[in-house]
Amino acid sequence: LTHARERDEPRARAGPCWATYLIFNSLAFFAFFPIVVALTFAFPERLRWVVLLAASWLFYAWWRVEYLGLLLVSTTVDYTVGRLLGVEERPGRRKLLLAASLVVNLGMLFFFKYLRFFSVTARALTGAEIPLYDLVLPVGISFYTFQTIGYGIDVYRRKYEPERHFGRFALFVAFFPHLVAGPIMRAQGLLPQFRRIASCDFDRTVSGLGWMLWGLFKKVVIADRAAAFVNVVYGAPDRFQGSTIVVATYLFAFQIYCDFSGYSDIALGAARVLGVDLMRNFDRPYASSTMVDFWRRWHISLSTWFVDYVYVPLGGNRVSWSRRAANVAIVFLLSGLWHGASWTFVLWGAYHGALVVASLGLGYVAKRLLPSFARGAPAAVARALGVAVTFQFVAFGWLLFRAKDLDHVRALLARFPISYPVSTLHEVTHMGPAPAAALGVDLVVLVASIVVMEVGELAITSSKRERIPRAVRWAAWATLSVWVVLTAVQTHSTFLYFQF
Amino acid sequence: MTKKLARVLGFGVLCVAIYLAAVAVAARVNIDEFSLLQHLTGSRLEPGGRSQSLRRFRDAEARGHVDIVFFGSSHAYSGFDPRLFAALGYTSMNLGSMNQTPLNTYELAGRYLPKLTPRLVVLEIFYPTIGGDGLESCRDLTINTPFSWSTMRMAVATWNIGAMTFAVAKGLGLAADDAKATQREIPGEVYVSDGHCQALTRRRALVISDERVPLEINPEQLRYLERTTARVRETGARIVWVTHPLPVDYKRVATGRAEVEAALEAAARRVSVDYWNYDATLALDPLEDFADLHHLSASGVAKFDGAFITQLTRAGYLVPPP
Numbered sequence: 027l028t029h030a031r032e033r034d035e036p037r038a039r040a041g042p043c044w045a046t047y048l049i050f051n052s053l054a055f056f057a058f059f060p061i062v063v064a065l066t067f068a069f070p071e072r073l074r075w076v077v078l079l080a081a082s083w084l085f086y087a088w089w090r091v092e093y094l095g096l097l098l099v100s101t102t103v104d105y106t107v108g109r110l111l112g113v114e115e116r117p118g119r120r121k122l123l124l125a126a127s128l129v130v131n132l133g134m135l136f137f138f139k140y141l142r143f144f145s146v147t148a149r150a151l152t153g154a155e156i157p158l159y160d161l162v163l164p165v166g167i168s169f170y171t172f173q174t175i176g177y178g179i180d181v182y183r184r185k186y187e188p189e190r191h192f193g194r195f196a197l198f199v200a201f202f203p204h205l206v207a208g209p210i211m212r213a214q215g216l217l218p219q220f221r222r223i224a225s226c227d228f229d230r231t232v233s234g235l236g237w238m239l240w241g242l243f244k245k246v247v248i249a250d251r252a253a254a255f256v257n258v259v260y261g262a263p264d265r266f267q268g269s270t271i272v273v274a275t276y277l278f279a280f281q282i283y284c285d286f287s288g289y290s291d292i293a294l295g296a297a298r299v300l301g302v303d304l305m306r307n308f309d310r311p312y313a314s315s316t317m318v319d320f321w322r323r324w325h326i327s328l329s330t331w332f333v334d335y336v337y338v339p340l341g342g343n344r345v346s347w348s349r350r351a352a353n354v355a356i357v358f359l360l361s362g363l364w365h366g367a368s369w370t371f372v373l374w375g376a377y378h379g380a381l382v383v384a385s386l387g388l389g390y391v392a393k394r395l396l397p398s399f400a401r402g403a404p405a406a407v408a409r410a411l412g413v414a415v416t417f418q419f420v421a422f423g424w425l426l427f428r429a430k431d432l433d434h435v436r437a438l439l440a441r442f443p444i445s446y447p448v449s450t451l452h453e454v455t456h457m458g459p460a461p462a463a464a465l466g467v468d469l470v471v472l473v474a475s476i477v478v479m480e481v482g483e484l485a486i487t488s489s490k491r492e493r494i495p496r497a498v499r500w501a502a503w504a505t506l507s508v509w510v511v512l513t514a515v516q517t518h519s520t521f522l523y524f525q526f
Numbered sequence: 527m528t529k530k531l532a533r534v535l536g537f538g539v540l541c542v543a544i545y546l547a548a549v550a551v552a553a554r555v556n557i558d559e560f561s562l563l564q565h566l567t568g569s570r571l572e573p574g575g576r577s578q579s580l581r582r583f584r585d586a587e588a589r590g591h592v593d594i595v596f597f598g599s600s601h602a603y604s605g606f607d608p609r610l611f612a613a614l615g616y617t618s619m620n621l622g623s624m625n626q627t628p629l630n631t632y633e634l635a636g637r638y639l640p641k642l643t644p645r646l647v648v649l650e651i652f653y654p655t656i657g658g659d660g661l662e663s664c665r666d667l668t669i670n671t672p673f674s675w676s677t678m679r680m681a682v683a684t685w686n687i688g689a690m691t692f693a694v695a696k697g698l699g700l701a702a703d704d705a706k707a708t709q710r711e712i713p714g715e716v717y718v719s720d721g722h723c724q725a726l727t728r729r730r731a732l733v734i735s736d737e738r739v740p741l742e743i744n745p746e747q748l749r750y751l752e753r754t755t756a757r758v759r760e761t762g763a764r765i766v767w768v769t770h771p772l773p774v775d776y777k778r779v780a781t782g783r784a785e786v787e788a789a790l791e792a793a794a795r796r797v798s799v800d801y802w803n804y805d806a807t808l809a810l811d812p813l814e815d816f817a818d819l820h821h822l823s824a825s826g827v828a829k830f831d832g833a834f835i836t837q838l839t840r841a842g843y844l845v846p847p848p
Contacts, residue, residue, distance in 0.1 A: 462558075
């Protein structure tokens, strides 16, 4: 099990990027994708799923062919369980079938992702010589197992009719745009689309390519550039002041957002070109004014998954305040653990759980106790303040998330009192073999790109975007394309969320 | 349909126009000692680079037939002394460049062998170049040689968009005008002639470090090694692969050497070429005979070249000039 933070370090790899990974930011994908699009639409409508399934399995097998077996196991088990649930009426048997699906999916997840973590923890607690296994974490296992678990539960609850067509179900699990890093789709949102994959459409294609370009911009211009700074500072925190660590933490906030949402945007765009709509996974999360708001905008498909399949079954909002707070804490601890087998992720989950409970509590108090004028009149100021404060809390959470282990967290926090903000810029521009001017240029490109991204996301999500003249829009897209070509960081890095 | 096609074409033309305008502007804006374009494309290398490439390739451009051409990394241009070969009556040209990988050599061979028409090509192989991407040498050669299509092909072969953009800028005359550039002197070495640089120093102490440098194998570079060999043979020249000796402390820090050696030997067998690995057969003094962790000093070059010339002669590669 390769540790999360060991894998996100951009590193020169042996061989061209296409030799090891077929991922969205590899040049190989730019050859793979048009071929898949052309083949998909060359086939008659009823056979398009065949091309997409073959392409999806190839996409996954490119990484490690033997782990395609795991995907097939998960697919076969949940297809079979779904079909059996469709005909089984006895409640006890239905429960057993659902349990079988959960055991297989969560068992695979536990074995590959958590076995070592729990073995190490048990060793530390008991002193027993528990064997440790080094397993390579199958890419995307947390995403596709959660998707198939969701399908099983929906069929069990009779919210969704089981899919009869094995090929289409396999495509639901393996559809390559979202296979390895989401969004985690629901059966009702995706499966019906595979029954009738629309023909190639110019406007859809243009829109999809636009999303892909936007995602690529966020990944290769912002995330990978920010990573260069973050990795140096987090790699040796004792060499830097607290203020530099703060700068690196802010940069990591943008790195992880642009990395993950960039992936989601490319996934959404690629699927759209292929005639399939995926849900949006992010909605400008750093514009959130409360922590609850943040979790409505960040990794939406996972948040709603936990709400539907964990929070609501635990009682949801219909229970006492203390029980509700406990449910929130459980959900966030599980969410933290979902991200990785490490105590830092558990801590991160607990931190967010506590903040969301506090946020809910403050909202409750404000509603009951504050006079009405304080809620209405200065709304804009309160919102701006809320956005600023929420971002600070979220950014601090990223420090926990990015740290290698708890000792690393302590090492980072220990530097905080050693801060001389005036010399931070000097530290940031003298952090390694690259000359100061080069790092300065990178920093300017990074900040400018973040501003472009924020303005762009505001425009993309605005209902008034269609009022912008087409020529201006196309000129903006052309400029963005050139900006990506000129400022892309080519480190052969993968996406951070692949490790989850 | 026609309207949509026109829109796509219009968008493409707009992209190209903006790209060229941006490249032209970025090539003219200087920040510190490099242009903005060099910063953006990662091509931050002064003319001449760190390997006297400007001087070396100007010499190569001016040369006609030679008996021997050397290709390879910095080990090539620092490790083969043309004076030792000239003393035996052989003319030579050294086309080594820093961190030159087989990918770079392949394009250089296509570009210079028809002009230099050697009878023998010596291809020096430093282990790390077999795991490299060829980017460093590509940038060096783009900046320091006149533009040719081989420059563009090499940039494309690295799969690096920055390298491609810089090659485009060079091709359009927007960046790195090697004709106007001057080679700066590099402390600790002197350019002798025919592409050879001689180290003026020798090292004082061994490196004692627990840090390990893993050596990797890039299958693409092995393929280029075989393709380069075929390209050399197409010109009628013979070819031999060589690795020069390395000091004991380098071998201690570099891990995976055995795998790289085995891969090179297997590749040599596939294309029936002689691969002489002096790292395994010639022991040199790790201080006296080296200028740094892996480059030979003047005394090391004399010993290595002596052994190499002897083996070339025995194997029949050095045929007396007519």
